[in-house]
Amino acid sequence: MSPLATALFGLAVLAGAVGLAAILTWFERRLLGVWQDRYGPNRLGPLGILQVVADMLKLLTKHDWVPPFADRVVFVFAPTAIVVAMLLGFAVVPFGEHLYLLDLNIGLLFFLGMTSLAVYSVLLGGLASNNKYALLGGLRSAAQMVSYEVFMGLSLMGVVMLTGSFSLRDIVLAQQDLWFCIPQVLGLYVFLVAGIAESHRLPFDLPEAEHELTAGFHTEYGGMKFAMFMLGEYLGLILICCMITTVFFGGWLGPWLPGPVWFALKTSLLICFFVLLRAAIPRPRYDQLMSLGWKYMLPLSLFNLVLTGAIALWLRGA
Amino acid sequence: MLALFYFAAAIALIATAMALTRANAAHGLIYLIVSLLAVAVVFFLLGAPFAAALEIVIYAGAIMVLFVFVIMMLNLGRSADEEERELLAPRYWLVPGVLAACLLVELAVISFAAPGHSAGIVVSPKAVGLSLYGPYVLAVEIASLLLLAGLVGAYHVGRRFIDRSGGNKS
Numbered sequence: 247m248s249p250l251a252t253a254l255f256g257l258a259v260l261a262g263a264v265g266l267a268a269i270l271t272w273f274e275r276r277l278l279g280v281w282q283d284r285y286g287p288n289r290l291g292p293l294g295i296l297q298v299v300a301d302m303l304k305l306l307t308k309h310d311w312v313p314p315f316a317d318r319v320v321f322v323f324a325p326t327a328i329v330v331a332m333l334l335g336f337a338v339v340p341f342g343e344h345l346y347l348l349d350l351n352i353g354l355l356f357f358l359g360m361t362s363l364a365v366y367s368v369l370l371g372g373l374a375s376n377n378k379y380a381l382l383g384g385l386r387s388a389a390q391m392v393s394y395e396v397f398m399g400l401s402l403m404g405v406v407m408l409t410g411s412f413s414l415r416d417i418v419l420a421q422q423d424l425w426f427c428i429p430q431v432l433g434l435y436v437f438l439v440a441g442i443a444e445s446h447r448l449p450f451d452l453p454e455a456e457h458e459l460t461a462g463f464h465t466e467y468g469g470m471k472f473a474m475f476m477l478g479e480y481l482g483l484i485l486i487c488c489m490i491t492t493v494f495f496g497g498w499l500g501p502w503l504p505g506p507v508w509f510a511l512k513t514s515l516l517i518c519f520f521v522l523l524r525a526a527i528p529r530p531r532y533d534q535l536m537s538l539g540w541k542y543m544l545p546l547s548l549f550n551l552v553l554t555g556a557i558a559l560w561l562r563g564a
Numbered sequence: 565m566l567a568l569f570y571f572a573a574a575i576a577l578i579a580t581a582m583a584l585t586r587a588n589a590a591h592g593l594i595y596l597i598v599s600l601l602a603v604a605v606v607f608f609l610l611g612a613p614f615a616a617a618l619e620i621v622i623y624a625g626a627i628m629v630l631f632v633f634v635i636m637m638l639n640l641g642r643s644a645d646e647e648e649r650e651l652l653a654p655r656y657w658l659v660p661g662v663l664a665a666c667l668l669v670e671l672a673v674i675s676f677a678a679p680g681h682s683a684g685i686v687v688s689p690k691a692v693g694l695s696l697y698g699p700y701v702l703a704v705e706i707a708s709l710l711l712l713a714g715l716v717g718a719y720h721v722g723r724r725f726i727d728r729s730g731g732n733k734s
Contacts, residue, residue, distance in 0.1 A: 320590060355617035362625025366597070369632050373590055381636060388633045392626060399621070 256337075256347055263336050267480035272298045274521050281525040308469035313375070316466060320374035325471045328367030328478030332485055335360040339488045340415045342498045342505035353414040354406065357489060358399055361444055365391045367478060368446070372463035383462025386532060387446060393539045394443035400547040401436035404554040405493055418497035427494040432550035434494045436543055441490065443535070445482035448524040450535060487516040569609045576602035587649040589635050593628065600624040 272287060272295055279286025290296035312321055338353040340346040350356050365388065372384015406412060408429065409420040417426075427434050443450040464475050491497060491512040498505030530538070579599035586592035600623045607616035638644075696704055 317588075317590065320594065323594075350613065352613045352617045355614070355621060359617055359620035359625055362621055362629075365625070365629055366632070369629065369636070370590070370594070373632065373636055385633065385636050388629055388636070392629050392633075395626065 252347065255345075259336055259341075259347060260333060263333060263481055263484060264477065266484055267477050268298050268302070269295070270480045270484070270517070271301065271476070274524075277518065277521045278525050281522065302473075305470055305473045310469045310471070313377075313466050315376045317374040317376065320370050321466075322471070324367050324371035324374055325467065325474035325478070326367075327370070328364045329474055329481065331360045331364040331367070332478055332481035335485045336488070338414055339485075339492060340418060340497060341509050345498075345506055346415065349413060349415050352412045354402055354412045354417070354493075357414075357485075358395070358402075361398070361482070361485075362391075362395050364478065364482065367475070368463045371467065371475070375463070375466040377466050380463050380465045383465070387463060390443055390446065390450070390535060390539075393536065394440040394543075397436050397539065397543045397547045398440035398444060400544075400551060401433040401440060402493060404430045404433040404550050407551075407554050407558055414492050414497075417493055418499060421496040421499060425494065425496040425499075430494065430550070430554070432546060433554075434490070436547045436550070437490065437494070439538075439543060441486035442520070442523065443539070445479060445486055447479065447483060447520065449527040449529045451529065483517065483520055484513070487513045487520065490516055565609070569606065572602050572605040572609065575599075576606065585652060587645045587652060589644070589648070590632070593631055593635065596631075597624050597628050600628065 275297075276286040276288070276294065279288075286294070287297040288294035290300055312318055335357050337347045338350055338356050340349070348356075368387040368391070369384050372380045372382075372387070375381070405417060405426050408426065409417045411417065411420075420426075464472055467475060488509075491509060495512050495516075498509045500508035503511075576599050579595045579602060583592045583595035583599060586595060600619060604616040604619040604624070607613075607619060
């Protein structure tokens with residue numbers, strides 16, 4: 247692609263991701279309504295889709311208030327970190343065989359790095375708020391995200407072993423015959439759970455568990471700064487779904503339809519699945535979350551790694 | 565290319581200087597994170613993308629998070645900032661600064677004015693790895709046992725504390 251085309255495509259990816267995240271706020275509520283046998287927002291516009299615009303107007307016109315006891319600079323900076331990090335993560339996602347921004351040979355590591363930088367938003371937001379609920383929320387999320395990052399990385403290493411590359415494009419091309427969700431089913435399971443914990447969505451939204459921590463790390467946030475946190479969370483959800491599609495479900499691969507359409511279809515289905523999880527599973531206690539991580543997820547991902555390595559060596563030797 | 569390198573390097577230097585001179589620990593840490601990101605860019609420009617990615621994932625993404633974690637636990641207030649500001653007074657860092665500057669001058673002399681002045685042979689990273697996992701493998705294993713003992717000890721101390729406070733056993 248020429249530099250101009252790349253720049254335009256980059257802008258399109260940015261606009262598409264942010265737009266999709268905005269629509270998701272409405273779509274998720276409608277879908278939750280279906281599963282919980284109620285309507286959800288259905289008044290404004292066709293099927294209620296203009297609810298997004300109404301929410302945006304409300305958030306934009308709210309008083310942009312910084313609490314006097316907060317650490318002003320850090321408080322304002324914190325919400326931007328998660329949005330920037332998540333948007334950067336989209337740079338390495340291959341949407342089609344020739345439709346990608348960057349084909350880094352460390353694509354997978356780049357994604358892991360960006361998700362680990364997103365933690366700062368929550369941490370610094372909680373710290374700068376100077377509020378005990380925000381601090382507790384921030385502390386919890388630091389522990390949660392750092393622990394689940396470990397298994398997130400380990401669960402992907404089986405795929406890297408089978409492909410022999412960190413490049414996401416190579417990973418998709420290696421799935422021509424068989425998607426990695428079959429041979430790497432354990433890896434997929436661990437990555438899925440770690441993905442939910444990393445984007446701290448229900449059932450793993452303990453950093454902001456509202457019945458015990460009011461709203462956790464964003465207790466003191468309102469207006470557009472609060473909206474940035476929400477935007478970052480939805481961007482994280484979309485990014486995780488894009489990564490699961492790319493790494494485990496063959497990315498753009500599929501018969502008849504063009505590649506990007508397949509990619510969009512698979513990603514949308516996964517997003518629906520994430521919303522279903524939110525509707526179906528109650529939130530665990532904080533210590534349950536941590537023991538699930540270290541006592542079950544870590545051994546499981548290590549077992550998957552050893553097993554994959556052994557089988558890969560055996561196949562290569564035979 | 566060279567301009568990009570110097571730009572990233574300058575950001576790393578400025579961010580590190582700011583990290584050292586901040587009185588507020590959280591602000592210092594944010595500058596340190598920026599400095600690590602700049603170093604990652606430098607690695608990337610030098611043709612070491614893997615090292616750059618590890619710099620972000622491990623240093624900026626995990627170790628610095630633990631630093632922030634500790635700061636949150638300590639509950640530092642305005643008084644801590646005041647104490648820190650006192651410690652940043654010139655009389656504390658002037659002498660160490662001068663001594664470090666002497667070392668810097670010596671390093672510059674060795675590298676530019678009189679190269680090849682090191683005594684004996686130059687030890688490459690590969691040679692270090694070979695000797696660590698060759699003749700000295702036993703020493704490496706003993707050192708790792710020491711780390712393990714530290715880990716078990718820390719766990720033991722924490723466990724006794726939990727038992728005494730009652731409840732929350734997991």
